[in-house]
Amino acid sequence: xxxxxxxxxxxxxxxxxxxxxxxxxxxxxxxxxxxxxxxxxxxxxxxxxxxxxxxxxxxxxxxxxxxxxxxxxxxxxxxxxxxxxxxxxxxxxxxxxxxxxxxxxxxxxxxxxxxxxxxxxxxxxxxxxxxxxxxxxxxxxxxxxxxxxxxxxxxxxxxxxxxxxxxxxxxxxxxxxxxxxxxxxxxxxxxxxxxxxxxxxxxxxxxxxxxxxxxxxxxxxxxxxxxxxxxxxxxxxxxxxxxxxxxxxxxxxxxxxxxxxxxxxxxxxxxxxxxxxxxxxxxxxxxxxxxxxxxxxxxxxxxxxxxxxxxxxxxxxxxxxxxxxxxxxxxxxxxxxxxxxxxxxxxxxxxxxxxxxxxxxxxxxxxxxxxxxxxxxxxxxxxxxxxxxxxxxxxxxxxxxxxxxxxxxxxxxxxxxxxxxxxxxxxxxxxxxxxxxxxxxxxxxxxxxxxxxxxxxxxxxxxxxxxxxxxxxxxxxxxxxxxxxxxx
Amino acid sequence: xxxxxxxxxxxxxxxxxxxxxxxxxxxxxxxxxxxxxxxxxxxxxxxxxxxxxxxxxxxxxxxxxxxxxxxxxxxxxxxxxxxxxxxxxxxxxxxxxxxxxxxxxxxxxxxxxxxxxxxxxxxxxxxxxxxxxxxxxxxxxxxxxxxxxxxxxxxxxxxxxxxxxxxxxxxxxxxxxxxxxxxxxxxxxxxxxxxxxxxxxxxxxxxxxxxxxxxxxxxxxxxxxxxxxxxxxxxxxxxxxxxxxxxxxxxxxxxxxxxxxxxxxxxxxxxxxxxxxxxxxxxxxxxxxxxxxxxxxxxxxxxxxxxxxxxxxxxxxxxxxxxxxxxxxxx
Numbered sequence: 001x002x003x004x005x006x007x008x009x010x011x012x013x014x015x016x017x018x019x020x021x022x023x024x025x026x027x028x029x030x031x032x033x034x035x036x037x038x039x040x041x042x043x044x045x046x047x048x049x050x051x052x053x054x055x056x057x058x059x060x061x062x063x064x065x066x067x068x069x070x071x072x073x074x075x076x077x078x079x080x081x082x083x084x085x086x087x088x089x090x091x092x093x094x095x096x097x098x099x100x101x102x103x104x105x106x107x108x109x110x111x112x113x114x115x116x117x118x119x120x121x122x123x124x125x126x127x128x129x130x131x132x133x134x135x136x137x138x139x140x141x142x143x144x145x146x147x148x149x150x151x152x153x154x155x156x157x158x159x160x161x162x163x164x165x166x167x168x169x170x171x172x173x174x175x176x177x178x179x180x181x182x183x184x185x186x187x188x189x190x191x192x193x194x195x196x197x198x199x200x201x202x203x204x205x206x207x208x209x210x211x212x213x214x215x216x217x218x219x220x221x222x223x224x225x226x227x228x229x230x231x232x233x234x235x236x237x238x239x240x241x242x243x244x245x246x247x248x249x250x251x252x253x254x255x256x257x258x259x260x261x262x263x264x265x266x267x268x269x270x271x272x273x274x275x276x277x278x279x280x281x282x283x284x285x286x287x288x289x290x291x292x293x294x295x296x297x298x299x300x301x302x303x304x305x306x307x308x309x310x311x312x313x314x315x316x317x318x319x320x321x322x323x324x325x326x327x328x329x330x331x332x333x334x335x336x337x338x339x340x341x342x343x344x345x346x347x348x349x350x351x352x353x354x355x356x357x358x359x360x361x362x363x364x365x366x367x368x369x370x371x372x373x374x375x376x377x378x379x380x381x382x383x384x385x386x387x388x389x390x391x392x393x394x395x396x397x398x399x400x401x402x403x404x405x406x407x408x409x410x411x412x413x414x415x416x417x418x419x420x421x422x423x424x425x426x427x428x429x430x431x432x433x434x435x436x437x438x439x440x441x442x443x444x445x446x447x448x449x450x451x452x453x454x455x456x457x458x459x460x461x462x463x464x465x466x467x468x469x470x471x472x473x474x475x476x477x478x479x480x481x482x483x484x485x486x487x488x
Numbered sequence: 489x490x491x492x493x494x495x496x497x498x499x500x501x502x503x504x505x506x507x508x509x510x511x512x513x514x515x516x517x518x519x520x521x522x523x524x525x526x527x528x529x530x531x532x533x534x535x536x537x538x539x540x541x542x543x544x545x546x547x548x549x550x551x552x553x554x555x556x557x558x559x560x561x562x563x564x565x566x567x568x569x570x571x572x573x574x575x576x577x578x579x580x581x582x583x584x585x586x587x588x589x590x591x592x593x594x595x596x597x598x599x600x601x602x603x604x605x606x607x608x609x610x611x612x613x614x615x616x617x618x619x620x621x622x623x624x625x626x627x628x629x630x631x632x633x634x635x636x637x638x639x640x641x642x643x644x645x646x647x648x649x650x651x652x653x654x655x656x657x658x659x660x661x662x663x664x665x666x667x668x669x670x671x672x673x674x675x676x677x678x679x680x681x682x683x684x685x686x687x688x689x690x691x692x693x694x695x696x697x698x699x700x701x702x703x704x705x706x707x708x709x710x711x712x713x714x715x716x717x718x719x720x721x722x723x724x725x726x727x728x729x730x731x732x733x734x735x736x737x738x739x740x741x742x743x744x745x746x747x748x749x750x751x752x753x754x755x756x757x758x759x760x761x762x763x764x765x766x767x768x769x770x771x772x773x774x775x776x777x778x779x780x781x782x783x784x785x786x787x788x789x790x791x792x793x794x795x796x797x798x799x800x801x802x803x804x805x806x807x808x809x810x811x812x813x814x815x816x817x818x819x
Contacts, residue, residue, distance in 0.1 A: 050709055074715025081709045088569065088705060088760035101703050102715035151706075155714065 001026040001191045002077075002159055007046055007056035010215070015054065016042045017215045024208075026158070027189040029182065031202030033226075034212030035236055040195040041082070041163055043212070047193065048079035048161050060159060074102035077159040078152050082167060089135045092147050096122055099154030122153040126180060142173025149177065153184070162194035166201065178205045200252045203227055204245065211235060227251045266450040268363065268398050273352060279309040279331075280350045280365060282396065287337070291406045292444035296324050296340030300406075305338045306444060307331075308367055308392050310347045341392045341442045345369040351478040355466045359451055360398025362463070364470040367392045368478035373421065373435030375428035382430050390440040391475065393417060395467055397447040405457035409445045409467055412459055416468045417441070420475035496758040500771040504549075507775040511545035511782050512537055516789060539676075547680055548672045548781040548795075549774035551740045552750075554687050554732035556773020559747030560754070560765050561694045561729045564701040565722065566632050573733035573747040576635065576726070577642035581615020582608040582737035584646050586667060590660050591653040604667075605682055605738040612734025615642060620726060631708070635726075669794030670741035672781055679739050686735035693728030694766055697721050701762040743796045746773055749803040776803070 002024040010016025016039040024030050032040045045051045047058055049065050058065045060076050068076065099122065100115040123129040126146040136144060145165065152160055165181065166174040182205050184190040196202035202209055203223040211218040211226050213235045219226045232240050232253065239256035266286050274281050287302040297303060307328065316323075324342070328335045345367040352365045372389035374382070395413055418436040428435045458464045513519045519533045519541065527534040558573040566575065573579060585607040588594070596603055623638040654664055700721045703711040712718050736743075750773040751765065758768055780798040787793060 045709070048713060050712055069715075070712070070717045071715040074713060077713075079709065079713040081707060081713075088564070088567075088755060090705070090760045094702075094759070094761055095706075098703055098706065098714065101699060104699070148706075 001028075001061065002047070002193065003059045003062075004047060005057050005059070007043070007053045007058065009046060009051070009053035009055065010039065010042050011051070015215070017046065017053070020056070020212075020215075020217055022210055022217065022220050024159075024191055024193060026191050027185060028207045029185045029192040029194070029205060030208045030210060031194055031196045031206035032210045032212060033196055033199060033202050034218075038212045039215040040212055042215075044079065044161050044163055044193070044195055048077065049073060050079070071102045071105065074155065074157065076157050077161065078155045078157045079161040080148055080152050080163065080165065082163045089137050091133055091135055092123070092128055092131045092139070093119070093133060095136055095147050096128075096150045096154050099151040099156075102155065118154045118156055122150040125153055125184065126150040127176075140173075142169045142176065145169065145173070145177060146180070149181070158189070159191045159193070162192065164195050164197055167197065174201065181205070199227065199232070203250050203252060204248060224251050227253060229253075266448045268361065268396055268448060270352075270354065270363075273363070273365065275347055275350055278347060279307050280347050280367065281308075282306040282365075282394070286448075288396070288446040289401070289406075289449045290339055290444060290446045291410060292339050292341075292446075293442050294339045294341045294444060295320060295442070296328065296335070297338065300403075301339075303337055303339045303446075305333055306340070306394060306446070307333060307338060308341045308343060308347070308350065308365070308394070311342055311344060313344050315342075315344075339444060341444070343367045343369060343390050343392050345390075345482065349478065349481045351474045351481060353470055353474045353477075355470050357399075357462055357466050359454070359462070360448075362398065362466045362470060363394070363396040364467075364474040365394040365396075366471070366474040366478040368475055368482050370421070370424075370426045370435070370438065370479055370482060372438050372440075373426045373428055374437060374439055375431050375433040376436045378428060378431035378433055379439070390438050390442070391417060391478070392442045392444075393471060393475070394444045395446070395471065397445070397463060398450070399447055399463065400449045400451050400453045401445075401447045401457060401463070402453060402455045405454050405461075405463065406445055406447070408457035408461075408464065410443055412457060412464045412467045413443055413445065413471045415459075416471035417443075417475050420472045420479065423472070423476055424479045426479065492758070493764060496764060496768055497771075500768055500775070504771050504775045504778075507778040507782075508545055508549070511548070511778045512541040514782060514786060515541065543675065543677045543680055544672055544781065545778050547675050547683070547739065548777045550680065550683055550687055551672060551736040551743065552746050552777025552780075553770045553774040554683075554690065554736040555743065555747040556750035556754075556769040556776070557691060557694060557766055558729040558732040558736075559773075560751035560762070560769040561697075561701065561725050562747075563751055564760075564762055564765075565704060565725050565729075566636055567705060567707075568632070568636065569752065570748075571636070573729065573736075574643070574742070574744070576616070576639035576730065577619050577646060578612050578616050578730040578733045579737045579742055580643045580646035580650070581618075582612035582734050583668065583742055584615075584649050585609070585611020586738065586741070587650050587653050587664050590664050590667065591657055593660075602678065602682065605679065608738025609686070609734050612730060612738060615646065616726070616730040616734070618642060620723075666794065667741045670743035670796040671792075671794060672740050672777075673785065673792060675739060683735045683739050686731050690728045690732035690735070691770065693724050693731070697725050697728075698762040698766050701725065701766075705760070741796070743777070743799055745796075745799040745803040746777055749799075749807045750776055752807060 005021050007020040008015055008018045020043060032043060034040050046053050065073060096119050100118060103115060126149055128146050128150055131139060136147060166177055178201065181192060185192055206223060208221060209223050209226040210220045218235055219231060227242055229240055229242055240253040241256055242251050242253050245252045268284060272282055272284055283305045287304045290303050291300050292298055324340055325335050328338055328340060350365055350367045354361050354363045368391045369389040393413060395409065421436060422434050426435045454463050459468055517533065517536055519537050523530060523533045523537050555573050562571045562573060562575060563569055586604050589604045589607040594603060619638050619642050623634050627634040657664060700716050703714045703716045708718050751769045754765055754768045754772055758764060780802055781795050784793045784795045784798045
């Protein structure tokens with residue numbers, strides 16, 4: 001569709017672009033990324049023919065754009081520049097109708113059925129038909145932008161060049177406009193080349209990304225090939241971290257700020273833990289990085305307080321999310337800053353241990369109820385009936401763990417727990433084999449993220465060793481305490 | 489939409505016809521309607537109508553129409569609602585030409601009194617070429633801002649030239665001042681013949697670019713992307729508008745406000761679509777100046793007020809009223 005070959009040039013005598021080549025296939029959306037002043041907008045203007053390159057050629061459908069007349073080129077391709085402020089008011093319909101200019105010619109150019117259809121279609125595609133007779137200046141920025149996109153769509157060219165189409169718009173309008181453009185690309189084979197400021201939006205919506213640095217192509221490819229931590233750092237001089245998008249198979253990045261070190265000491269001690277009448281609490285004065293399988297705020301996040309709450313055996317589990325939230329609020333906990341677990345075991349039977357290591361103290365807190373112990377390898381033979389009894393484990397580390405180490409710490413802690421059950425000869429009463437846990441066990445790994453980074457958390461690392469030993473010892477003790485309670 | 493357009497054209501035309509009739513019939517001598525075709529019952533009225541009033545009304549109409557359509561085109565082209573036919577310095581060129589004619593008492597054999605409008609047009613042409621060349625030298629793509637700034641520079645320079653001549657003059661002071669204030673009186677048919685070709689060519693040039701003006705409202709780049717040959721169209725519009733302005737100023741002096749107010753009023757009433765705006769401004773500009781001329785010669789009769797004073801007195805309040813009403817309704 002579009003082929004850019006060895007383009008160099010720019011404004012006046014100073015070349016902005018040097019030797020840029022790339023191809024865009026029909027029905028693809030390409031994002032141009034790069035820092036301010038790297039030549040993104042200039043490249044777009046060169047492609048559109050607004051600026052002539054000093055070297056190189058641009059071909060559309062195999063024909064050099066210089067060979068097209070202004071009108072014919074406008075039927076093949078159109079560009080929507082960044083600013084469209086008009087001094088005079090006109091209606092939405094009139095604005096969109098301007099898009100039909102290249103299709104009309106002659107002294108008394110007439111407005112045909114095809115023009116009318118194209119305008120109506122463009123207004124429906126962009127969802128602005130209800131504003132048809134309104135004046136442009138009384139629409140919001142996002143609606144105005146949709147009107148201009150409708151104007152470009154009414155032009156009915158197959159290649160659309162956009163310069164930051166969602167600049168200055170809130171996320172609702174950003175999504176609306178990009179969803180709409182993406183729909184045209186996917187369903188109607190529109191080809192789009194767009195300059196983006198926002199790396200995440202470009203990664204989310206584009207098929208391919210062209211990364212520019214000082215007027216040269218740094219990389220061109222699929223978002224996951226271009227959005228590399230090292231490469232973005234090199235081009236934008238900013239540390240970033242790349243994560244997966246939660247829904248789409250696309251990479252997303254987060255800026256890592258270079259903030260001054262906080263002078264406040266980030267150290268967890270026994271004083272942060274308290275055993276209350278109805279729950280075990282942990283309250284820190286700073287957020288910890290947490291990975292957990294809890295009732296409230298499970299997953300990865302930053303939290304300051306944890307709660308392991310004792311509930312009656314007849315507790316109604318159906319409404320647990322809402323009830324737990326209200327409970328947190330009633331006890332003065334911040335619901336957005338707390339990880340919450342539940343157990344039927346009395347909070348006074350919680351076992352807390354701490355271990356000195358070279359990087360700092362590690363705390364293990366376990367409550368164990370094994371009345372519903374299960375051998376996970378035989379669980380498929382059981383019904384799904386809910387039973388009381390659960391093992392909740394907290395591992396709180398004065399240290400800095402990588403994401404990888406967090407996951408390995410969870411594995412290590414789980415294996416260690418199973419070993420404790422085996423050691424205490426806890427049986428699955430259905431299969432009559434040694435149990436590995438209970439169906440509702442929760443685990444929490446928290447780290448202060450202070451100090452030297454620990455990349456791994458497996459069994460032979462120092463942190464892995466202490467987790468393995470600590471979880472085992474604490475769980476054994478908790479089970480023994482639990483049994484004692486049974487006897488009493 | 490269609491209904492509104494029809495209403496716009498018919499109401500504008502009715503106002504024009506009424507204005508023309510008022511213009512030719514009111515005055516020191518009564519001219520009844522029948523005089524148009526009947527030259528026997530009242531021969532003096534007939535000769536007043538065809539010899540004095542009709543050419544005066546037609547000239548006022550042509551000048552008003554030219555200034556208004558040029559104003560509409562310049563406002564659209566420069567995307568600036570404050571632009572008027574005088575923004576680009578063309579009228580100052582015409583004024584310098586005319587004032588110089590009076591100041592130096594220039595004369596060319598056989599041309600007689602036409603020497604003044606002739607030099608006026610030459611002045612307008614020279615000013616236009618200078619402004620365009622200079623703007624192109626600064627910025628080859630001829631951005632709108634460059635054009636406006638160049639126009640302002642040339643206008644002030646040429647204005648100083650006029651001031652200089654006024655300061656140095658003695659006996660011609662009154663003649664120069666009254667020309668500068670503008671008038672369409674005592675011109676006669678020959679002036680109409682002189683201005684007409686420029687008006688026709690200028691109007692055609694602008695009218696051919698009505699859709700391009702619509703596209704250019706969204707910026708040069710967007711217009712280019714829509715397939716408009718922006719540079720060529722810009723030259724055509726500038727040439728057409730300057731031709732109309734130069735011709736109007738050369739025959740009548742600088743009559744302010746018409747080129748600013750008429751396009752504004754028309755746009756507020758009937759919309760900014762240049763396909764209609766140009767033609768409607770042309771018709772309404774004619775009506776406005778005919779009425780203003782009528783007022784200028786009747787309000788303190790037998791003396792006459794300068795027509796430029798009347799255009800400002802009538803134009804400003806009407807403009808303010810419509811502006812106010814529109815803002816209230818839409819806001």
